[in-house]
Structure formats: C-alpha cells, structure tokens
Amino acid sequence: MDQNIPAYIKNRIRQATPLHHHVVSSSTPVVAFGDVRKATIATLGLNPSRSEFQDRQGNLLSNNRQRLETLSSLDITSLIDASDDHISKIFERCNMYFTHNPYWTWFGQLEIILNALNTSYKDGSACHLDLVQWATDPVWAKIPTQIIREQLIQSDAAFLRQQLQSEKIRVLLLNGKSVINAFSQTQKIKLRELPEMLRHRSAKTQIFVGTGFQDITIIGWTINIQSSFGVSTEFKQMLAQRVAEIVESR
Numbered sequence: 001m002d003q004n005i006p007a008y009i010k011n012r013i014r015q016a017t018p019l020h021h022h023v024v025s026s027s028t029p030v031v032a033f034g035d036v037r038k039a040t041i042a043t044l045g046l047n048p049s050r051s052e053f054q055d056r057q058g059n060l061l062s063n064n065r066q067r068l069e070t071l072s073s074l075d076i077t078s079l080i081d082a083s084d085d086h087i088s089k090i091f092e093r094c095n096m097y098f099t100h101n102p103y104w105t106w107f108g109q110l111e112i113i114l115n116a117l118n119t120s121y122k123d124g125s126a127c128h129l130d131l132v133q134w135a136t137d138p139v140w141a142k143i144p145t146q147i148i149r150e151q152l153i154q155s156d157a158a159f160l161r162q163q164l165q166s167e168k169i170r171v172l173l174l175n176g177k178s179v180i181n182a183f184s185q186t187q188k189i190k191l192r193e194l195p196e197m198l199r200h201r202s203a204k205t206q207i208f209v210g211t212g213f214q215d216i217t218i219i220g221w222t223i224n225i226q227s228s229f230g231v232s233t234e235f236k237q238m239l240a241q242r243v244a245e246i247v248e249s250r
Contacts, residue, residue: 005091006037006166012133012159013087016080021148024135026060026071027053028079028090033107034127035095036163041119041171043110044179046140047132047152051103054137067101069093098122109225109236110175116240117171117247129163129172131182132156157186164213171247172212174220180208183220187212191220200238202230209246217250219243 009031017023030048052067054060060070069090076082082090098107098121107128111121119125132152136143143149164172174180184191191208198205198221205223212218221239225231 005088008159008162008166009091010087012156013090014079014082016078018134018152018155021134021152022136022138022143024050024053024137027135028069028071028074029133030068030094030130030135031091031133031159032094032127032129032163033097033102034121035124036127036129036167036169038124038168039119039127040168041114041117041126041173042164042169043114043126043128043173043175044183045128045130045175046179046182047130048135049103049106050135050137050139053135058137065101067093067097067103098124106226109231110173112233112236113173113240113243116237116244129160130156131160131179131186133159153182153186161187161213164216169216171217171219173243174208174218175226176220176224177222178224180220180222189218191218198239198242200232200235203228203232203235205239207242207246211250217247219246 012031013029015029030052036042053070060072061067062073066073071077074086074089076086107121110128114120114126121127133156134152140149174183180191183189189210189212191210194207194209198207203223205221208220210218223231225236225239
C-alpha cells in the first residue's frame with residue numbers, strides 16, 4: 001500500500017462530499033487518473049464521468065469491473081474521518097487506473113495526442129486531471145443550474161493549482177472550450193489564441209497557448225474531441241501534430 005501520499009492530496013480526499021451538487025452516490029474524489037507524481041504531461045477535463053463508478057443502470061461497478069474505490073467498497077459512510085488505510089486505497093486506485101479496466105473509449109481519444117509527444121497514459125509518463133474531482137449524475141452539461149457547476153469548480157481550483165505547482169507536470173493539455181474558459185478564469189492565467197484555425201472537413205478548432213505555474217506549457221483546443229461532431233482520426237492526428245510542433249518550439 002502506498003503510504004507516501006502528499007499531505008495536500010490526503011486533505012483533498014478527506015473533504016466531505018458536497019450535498020445537493022449531484023455527486024454520484026458513494027463515489028470518491030478522483031485526484032488523478034494515473035500517478036500525478038510521476039507524469040510529465042497531463043490532460044485536463046471538466047470532471048470524471050459517472051461511468052467511472054456506475055454502469056448504465058446506475059449500479060455501482062464491482063469486482064473486476066470496478067475502476068475506483070467507493071464508500072461501499074471501503075465500507076465507510078464518510079470521507080471526513082477516513083483512516084489512513086482508506087486514503088491510501090483511494091489514492092492507489094487512482095494511480096493504477098490505467099492498469100485495470102480503464103474507460104478507454106474516452107481516454108483513447110486523448111492518447112493519440114499524447115503519443116505524438118512520445119508519452120502515454122499506459123506507461124505513466126502522462127496522467128489526466130480534472131477541474132473538479134467529483135463525478136456527477138447527471139453529466140456536467142446537464143447539471144440543472146450554472147451556479148452548482150461554478151461552485152464545484154471554485155471549490156477545487158486551489159487543489160488543482162497546488163497539483164500543478166507541486167508535481168513534475170511540464171505540459172498541460174486542455175480539452176475543449178469549457179475547460180479553457182474555466183481554467184483561465186479560476187487560475188488567472190491568460191492564454192493566447194493562435195491566429196490559424198485547424199480544420200479537417202466539418203471539424204475545426206482554435207488553439208490557445210500560454211505558460212503558468214512553474215513554467216508549464218499550456219495548450220488548449222476549443223473542440224471537445226470525444227463529443228464534438230465530425231472529429232475523425234485524421235483530425236485528431238492533425239491536432240496531435242500541431243500540439244507536438246508547439247511543444248517543440250517552446
């Protein structure tokens with residue numbers, strides 16, 4: 001069991017589940033997909049999918065299908081007074097996420113871009129982070145009120161900032177316009193829009209670049225490559241090549 005857990009991560013895991021914020025029942029916070037202490041590149045999204053914890057019928061994943069720890073699997077009712085052993089199990093599941101039943105339908109789309117940078121989720125050189133560590137039901141875009149989304153993002157902004165300041169991440173990739181906007185606003189980092197539009201058939205995206213924290217190169221694209229219409233393999237390869245060129249030039 002991994003006992004070498006940074007104090008700020010322990011503190012985040014021990015936070016109480018926010019009430020009335022549509023957090024998936026019995027879920028635990030996903031502080032990272034993969035080991036953030038080892039990765040040099042991170043992708044950034046909005047928040048974990050409910051599919052990380054539940055099947056399509058809303059039942060908690062269990063046995064070989066389980067991806068992450070839940071309150072049920074730990075046999076506890078709250079994270080506030082969780083033992084060090086419970087915290088270690090939650091953290092270890094996050095670290096080992098890509099070695100056991102990962103949600104590859106989603107993460108495989110970003111792996112194409114990581115491979116162009118000679119990194120991968122699979123070997124631990126890359127990890128995935130989120131603006132919000134809680135999985136929600138309904139999905140993020142269908143949460144009924146904007147104020148709840150804003151509260152969740154604001155609540156986790158300091159934790160994400162500390163992750164990026166404390167760990168070895170050198171390149172941060174922002175997937176989608178909503179991520180770019182929320183990240184820029186909460187982290188107070190101004191990103192520069194590149195003049196050219198990247199296009200392939202019906203898919204198109206603007207690209208934003210900047211630097212923040214400990215000289216981390218930040219690159220974002222406005223299209224969400226998992227859910228936007230017309231995102232082909234060719235388009236993802238074009239985007240991957242452009243991202244690689246930007247990283248190489250900095």
